[in-house]
Amino acid sequence: MELRDCRALGFSGAVDCAVASFASGVCSGIAASVCGDAQRVGWRGGAGTGTILSAEVFYYGFLPPVFSLVAKTGQMPRFAVFAASAVLVGSLSAAQRRVAEKLRRAHDELDRTVHELKNTNEALGKSEAYLAEAQTLSHTGSFGLDVATGELVWSDETFRIFEYDRAVQPTVPLVLERIHPEDVARVQLSAGSEAPPHE
Numbered sequence: 610m611e612l613r614d615c616r617a618l619g620f621s622g623a624v625d626c627a628v629a630s631f632a633s634g635v636c637s638g639i640a641a642s643v644c645g646d647a648q649r650v651g652w653r654g655g656a657g658t659g660t661i662l663s664a665e666v667f668y669y670g671f672l673p674p675v676f677s678l679v680a681k682t683g684q685m686p687r688f689a690v691f692a693a694s695a696v697l698v699g700s701l702s703a704a705q706r707r708v709a710e711k712l713r714r715a716h717d718e719l720d721r722t723v724h725e726l727k728n729t730n731e732a733l734g735k736s737e738a739y740l741a742e743a744q745t746l747s748h749t750g751s752f753g754l755d756v757a758t759g760e761l762v763w764s765d766e767t768f769r770i771f772e773y774d775r776a777v778q779p780t781v782p783l784v785l786e787r788i789h790p791e792d793v794a795r796v797q798l799s800a801g802s803e804a805p806p807h808e
Contacts (some may be wrong), residue, residue, distance in 0.1 A: 660696050664691065667691050750770045751764045766780075
């Protein structure tokens with residue numbers, strides 16, 4: 610088997626090609642497509658099938674006497690070292706594939722999460738724009754209060770209604786400054802405000 614034939618079957622290195630050439634000779638009675646698939650599965654199959662087939666190929670084709678299934682008792686230490694290293698390499702390869710698959714799944718999940726967050730942020734931005742436009746058209750503002758910190762948050766329209774610059778930090782006394790003096794006491798009473806009365 611030539612190097613270009615090995616590459617066509619999916620083998621790239623010289624060792625892969627040597628094993629593929631030998632396996633091709635062993636599989637000479639089998640259809641080429643089936644043999645090619647068996648070679649690929651055997652050599653790249655990891656700790657299971659690949660280890661068994663590569664050990665058989667090593668025993669049959671590389672330990673003297675070559676191409677013989679007779680007991681090769683003098684070669685058992687070499688065979689044992691090869692089998693142990695094949696199991697180790699196969700196990701490491703299988704572990705690497707598992708980790709790569711986990712990383713791929715995590716990457717895909719992260720991509721989905723990023724896409725969902727992007728869509729959520731876009732929807733939130735649209736909603737805020739619609740709210741701001743509706744408040745501008747209706748001349749109504751909105752505000753929020755962080756109870757834990759006592760911080761007030763105003764919408765753009767609220768700043769416009771109270772005629773304050775956006776740089777100003779909203780406070781209850783600022784609101785009371787914009788209320789008619791006759792209504793300040795009633796507003797403070799209904800709001801339960803501790804702010805000083807407006808003069």
